[in-house]
Amino acid sequence: MKTKLTVVGIMAILVSYSFTSTISEKKKNSITEKTTQMPDSVLRHVVLFKFKDGTAKEDIKKVEDAFSALPAKIPEIMGYEWGTNNSPEGLDKGFTHSFFLTFKSEEDRAIYLPHPDHKAFGAVLTPYLDDVLVIDYWTR
Missing domain, CATH: 1.20.5 (Single alpha-helices involved in coiled-coils or other helix-helix interfaces)
Structure with missing residues (x-):
């Protein structure tokens, strides 16, 4: 048993x-x-700007406004936000502005990059830009 x-x-x-x-x-x-x-994943396009020393606040505002106008002009931008650095760590290397765009696909980003309105924004930005850093990634 x-x-x-x-x-x-x-x-x-x-x-x-x-x-x-x-x-x-x-x-x-x-x-x-x-x-x-990642069916709910989106493509993030992160852009950081460092402006030339002595760039006037009015000129920086022109750049901010021009970038902020892009979502209304380019329908492939599904999300947009921006802000200025306030980190206490002191690791910004002079980058002051962060712009955060969201796309549904790499195809949408491919439409945005050469888009005439994006190119026109570049013309507004270039005289004041010291450096730029761009990172794209798929969310997890």
Whole structure:
């Protein structure tokens, strides 16, 4: 009798382990799919500006206004925000302005980059720009 109970107990443990392992594997695969497919992922386009020393506040405002007008002119921009640096860390390397654009796809970004209104904005910016840093990434 003890042998039968022991065998039944071992079988129950094995079935339970197999079931738990299968569920765990399904969860793992589900997480992997979400990470690689990212159906709700969007493309972020981050632009940082460092203005030339002595650039007048009025000229910086012209640049801010010109950049802020782009979402109304270029429908492929699905999200837009901007701000000025206020980090206390002192690691900004002179970059003061951050502009954060969101696109649904690389195709939308490809339309934005050579867009005539984007090029016109570049003409407003260039006389005052000391340096620019651009990073694009897919959200996770």
